[in-house]
Amino acid sequence: MSETKQPSTETASAATDDGAAATEVVEEPVDISTLPKFSISVLAHIKASQLQNGLRHNNYQKYRRYCANRLRTLRKRVKFSHRAPKAQPAQAPAPAKKPNNNRRGKAAKLQKGGAHTFKQQRLQLDFEHLQYPYLALFNAERAWAYAMQLKQDSENVDNPRLRFHSLQRLRKAVFWSKKLAELASARGDERTSLECDAYAAWLAGNADMESDNWQQALEHFVKTQTIYKQLLQVSSVVEQDLFSKRMAAVTTQIEFIQYKIDLNQGKGSSAELIAKMTSAKSGGLGMLQSKLQVVLEEERLKNTATLSRVEWCGHHIPVDNDKVRLVILHAKDVAANLEQLAEADPESEEYEDVYFDLMARYDDAQQLVERDIANVSKVTLKADEVKLQMELLRSFIKSSKLVHTIRKNSALIEVYTGRWRKQQQGFGSDGSARPVRATDIVKLHDTLLQNLTDALNLQGADGDMQYQSRHKFKLGAFSAARCLYVAEALFARNQFAEACAVYERGQQLRAELVSVDILFLLPTCRSDTHSCGFVRLRLSVTRPQPTPKMSSS
Numbered sequence: 095m096s097e098t099k100q101p102s103t104e105t106a107s108a109a110t111d112d113g114a115a116a117t118e119v120v121e122e123p124v125d126i127s128t129l130p131k132f133s134i135s136v137l138a139h140i141k142a143s144q145l146q147n148g149l150r151h152n153n154y155q156k157y158r159r160y161c162a163n164r165l166r167t168l169r170k171r172v173k174f175s176h177r178a179p180k181a182q183p184a185q186a187p188a189p190a191k192k193p194n195n196n197r198r199g200k201a202a203k204l205q206k207g208g209a210h211t212f213k214q215q216r217l218q219l220d221f222e223h224l225q226y227p228y229l230a231l232f233n234a235e236r237a238w239a240y241a242m243q244l245k246q247d248s249e250n251v252d253n254p255r256l257r258f259h260s261l262q263r264l265r266k267a268v269f270w271s272k273k274l275a276e277l278a279s280a281r282g283d284e285r286t287s288l289e290c291d292a293y294a295a296w297l298a299g300n301a302d303m304e305s306d307n308w309q310q311a312l313e314h315f316v317k318t319q320t321i322y323k324q325l326l327q328v329s330s331v332v333e334q335d336l337f338s339k340r341m342a343a344v345t346t347q348i349e350f351i352q353y354k355i356d357l358n359q360g361k362g363s364s365a366e367l368i369a370k371m372t373s374a375k376s377g378g379l380g381m382l383q384s385k386l387q388v389v390l391e392e393e394r395l396k397n398t399a400t401l402s403r404v405e406w407c408g409h410h411i412p413v414d415n416d417k418v419r420l421v422i423l424h425a426k427d428v429a430a431n432l433e434q435l436a437e438a439d440p441e442s443e444e445y446e447d448v449y450f451d452l453m454a455r456y457d458d459a460q461q462l463v464e465r466d467i468a469n470v471s472k473v474t475l476k477a478d479e480v481k482l483q484m485e486l487l488r489s490f491i492k493s494s495k496l497v498h499t500i501r502k503n504s505a506l507i508e509v510y511t512g513r514w515r516k517q518q519q520g521f522g523s524d525g526s527a528r529p530v531r532a533t534d535i536v537k538l539h540d541t542l543l544q545n546l547t548d549a550l551n552l553q554g555a556d557g558d559m560q561y562q563s564r565h566k567f568k569l570g571a572f573s574a575a576r577c578l579y580v581a582e583a584l585f586a587r588n589q590f591a592e593a594c595a596v597y598e599r600g601q602q603l604r605a606e607l608v609s610v611d612i613l614f615l616l617p618t619c620r621s622d623t624h625s626c627g628f629v630r631l632r633l634s635v636t637r638p639q640p641t642p643k644m645s646s647s
Contacts, residue, residue, distance in 0.1 A: 132224045132282050136274075136289045137336050140235060154243035161236035165229065172223040174215055217273055219280045227277045234270035237263045238297065264301040271297045284389045285328070292321035296344070303347065308358070312351045312367060319344050328389070328403075330412045331479050406490040407558035411483055415466055418487070421459040422494075428452045429498060440505035449502060456495045463488045489552045496549045503542040510535050532582035539576035543569060567607060574603040 143164075148156030169175060217230060241263035248256035271294035278290035299314030322337040322344075329337060352364035401419050403412045413419045432452055435445040467484045470477050513530045546569045555561055577600025584593035 129220065129222070129281065130224070131286075132227055132278075133286050134227060134231070134278070134282070134289070135333065136231065136286070136293050137340065138333055140231070141336055143235075152246070154239045154246060158236055158239040158243060161232045161239060165232050165236065168225060168229055168232065172221070172226050172229070174226070174229060217277065219277065221281070227274060227282070230270050230274035230277060234267045234274060234293075234297065237267035237270060241267060261301070261304055264297070264304060268294070268298050268301050285325070288321050288325065288389055292318045292325075295321075296340070299344075299347070303351065308351050308354045309367065312348065312355065312364065315344050315348050315351065316368060319348070324389070327410060330414070331483050335479065404487070404490055406486070406493060407555050407561050409486050409554055411486045411490060413487065415462060418459050418462045418466075421455055421462065422491070425452055425455040425459065425494070428455060429494075432498065440502060440509060449498070452498060453495060456491055460488060460491045463491065486554045489554050493549060493552055493555070496545050500542060500545050500549070503538055503545065507535065507538050507542065510538060532579040532586065535579045536576060536583060539572055539579065542572055543576070546572070570603055570607050574600045574607075576600075577603065 143160065144150075144157060147160040148154065217226075241260045244256050244260035244263065248260065271290075275287070275290040275294045278287040282290065295314040295317040299311045299318065302308075302311035302314060319341055322341050326334055326337050348368075352368075355364040355367065401413055401423055403410055404422075405411070413422065428448060428451055432445070432448045435442065435448055439445060463484055467481060467488070470481045470484065510530050514532065514535060517529060546565050549555070550562065550565050550569070577596050581593040581597040581600070584590075584596060
């Protein structure tokens, strides 16, 4: 059969050795920028697989077999097979033959174009199945597990071939980890790309360390440590624990490498190398720092949109419960509406309805968190850390409630204070509202001071000095303002001495504040403390004067 060529089409025909024509389809290149990105938590995934498949007891052979079985399943799932398609022979009537039981004859029929033809596949960037990158990951893990198994065996047997074979398998693991980093750089998100880079650098550092390439190993381990240190800021509780443990192990390896470099090149050589690697002028780590900044910014934008974690008093608190996340997001929308209504009239019925709706949403979120705290089992991985994060999330919800409660009470104090001043100036009260007494404003201050005290005593708030100083100042300022109205209430009862003592106490509290300029943050307290002089004037006028003693002469 003659060979045919069709240059105008996308198919090319070629003749096979047995006379059958096979058609190969030339696929058009795919724009990978239009394909979806994948996301993998590399360290969390491999640690879970290792602990469940032998490495809890340092059984590297069992873990290697698990990786091989996982790879076999993945190849079938993503259709990544090394078998070439079977060639279709020409359909011709064949004469009847006698059965041939010769095994060599059967094998000869399958040599060319049969089901056992091998065709090596390469990892491609235009994949569609999102589990495709796990091929590179578990190839690296299988090679690493085999290397650790050989290293473990070489400790009991004096055989140099075992160490050589172990180094070969480590280099194979580095090869596949670099393939994984390439896939993540092209098709993964920024966080996945960074974590794959850290994984590849860690494997490369171990391979260089086994080969006594100390300087290259130091560079790879410093890169690994830098990435994991930055990823701690945008990780969950379990991931933070994994990153911290990996960083501790890498730190030990860096110290050993520093000792080796100082021993060979002189004391202080390793410190100079690390300073050079971590400097801003360093090309590799300079690019890494810019990449880390992009990841941190993306995580902040993602958290703002999805509320996967919240920041409060210096704590980065993950929100793992979808119901809690949804309730808090709805509460934020209601809070934005509440701020607009508070500027108009904090006593309106609409404001009250929105306020109680907001409090109800925060109460629902708090109940969900408390239920999760009660369900945390001691068997759970890192149960104490998870419980602590949930308790911090509960404190965040309580703090959010108190913020809006404090704002509401402050707005009501402003309204009541304005009416009270008008009454004191002789204008009286309008017909729509009852007269305001000094005791009414004192009660509002009592409620507000209790809210500020609760905010100061929240779990996890003691570590934020700015939070503490701000609330302590408000506590002192509102306490000083409260003394004015207590003095006014006592003055109305003709208790002049007590009123003067309370006024003096208010002046002492005002003097204890850090700076008078900060009073501009609290207009109510500023105006009240400045008007306290009227009380002293009225007390001096109305206080009964002692009668002069008559001389006996």
